[in-house]
Amino acid sequence: MRATRQGDAVSAALAEVDAFTSAQDLHARLRDMGQAVGLTTVYRHLQVLADRGEVDVLRRDDGETLYRRCTTDNHHHHLVCRHCGRTVEVEGPEIEAWTDRVAAAAGFTDVAHTLEIYGTCTDCAADPG
Amino acid sequence: MRATRQGDAVSAALAEVDAFTSAQDLHARLRDMGQAVGLTTVYRHLQVLADRGEVDVLRRDDGETLYRRCTTDNHHHHLVCRHCGRTVEVEGPEIEAWTDRVAAAAGFTDVAHTLEIYGTCTDCAADPG
DNA sequence: GCCGATAATGAAAACGATTGTCAATCCTCC
DNA sequence: GGAGGATTGACAATCGTTTTCATTATCGGC
Numbered sequence A, B: 001m002r003a004t005r006q007g008d009a010v011s012a013a014l015a016e017v018d019a020f021t022s023a024q025d026l027h028a029r030l031r032d033m034g035q036a037v038g039l040t041t042v043y044r045h046l047q048v049l050a051d052r053g054e055v056d057v058l059r060r061d062d063g064e065t066l067y068r069r070c071t072t073d074n075h076h077h078h079l080v081c082r083h084c085g086r087t088v089e090v091e092g093p094e095i096e097a098w099t100d101r102v103a104a105a106a107g108f109t110d111v112a113h114t115l116e117i118y119g120t121c122t123d124c125a126a127d128p129g
Numbered sequence C: 001g002c003c004g005a006t007a008a009t010g011a012a013a014a015c016g017a018t019t020g021t022c023a024a025t026c027c028t029c030c
Numbered sequence D: 001g002g003a004g005g006a007t008t009g010a011c012a013a014t015c016g017t018t019t020t021c022a023t024t025a026t027c028g029g030c
Helices: A005-016 A023-032 A039-051 A093-105 A122-126 B005-016 B023-032 B039-051 B093-105 B122-126
Strands: A056-059 A065-068 A077-081 A087-090 A109-120 B056-059 B065-068 B077-081 B087-090 B109-120
Touching (some): A005 A023, A023 A039, A023 A065, A039 A065, A093 A109, A109 B093, B005 B039, B023 B065, B056 B077
Antiparallel strands (some): A056 A065, A109 B109, B056 B065, B077 B087
16 A cells, blocks of 8 residues: 555554544544545545554444554453543453353354453543543 | 234244344345334334343444344353354353453443354354355 | 224434545656 | 556445334223
């Protein structure tokens, strides 16, 4: 992919945000930064980054898709604040072992899993605004 | 909620399907059964059943929402065939303990989690058509 | 068994996130 | 400094889902 102002801007915006963020939110954030990028283009870059495994993808209950640049390349899960989106990455080898064991017991192959933990972070618990 | 032909039909259709099923799929299934129910009505009943905890809800990667009448009322997870939707319910007390422990360590409160396991069931592995 | 209040239905329109279209624009390599 | 091909972005289209609202059906009271 070519280096473009828009691509760089999307990557930079992602790097600045710790929380899981939607495409629309990033679009607005870029506009506010004076780095306006078309919404379509934001979606496109997010898709490419997701395909490459450079961002993690999460789907909110209401259907909006959230993206986040994670710090580790290892398989991990997320502890996500349901108010502000702030996220802690967690690893749990015992979880992987458990899911593999359960799936094998049922005769399932080609196994993958999704696990996300939702809660209220300390900041949001202190300031429920 | 009043007893209606449509409500009964939706519940009956759900009872007949083992797999996680979409609203649109149920709608078509009902029509084929000669028990046609408006799509809007199917959505409405599914929403009510989901709110009551009588059906479990799952979101597919493409955004479609899937529903399933589960056999246990206990908190459990799903081992879902990504080809046919056939589902095995699994419980994992150690998972609950782990997520609670991890969340507490990070200071998160009001914790919940989602965990689904996806794979290929024995039937679909035998007949990849 | 009938009636009326009111809940349920469903066709069509609205909605919202996302994706496709396509002409204009921008990189990159020569 | 082009030429050529990828990238952009305004707009329209898509698709699952929800809302609207006039019509229909249910059920408690008579």
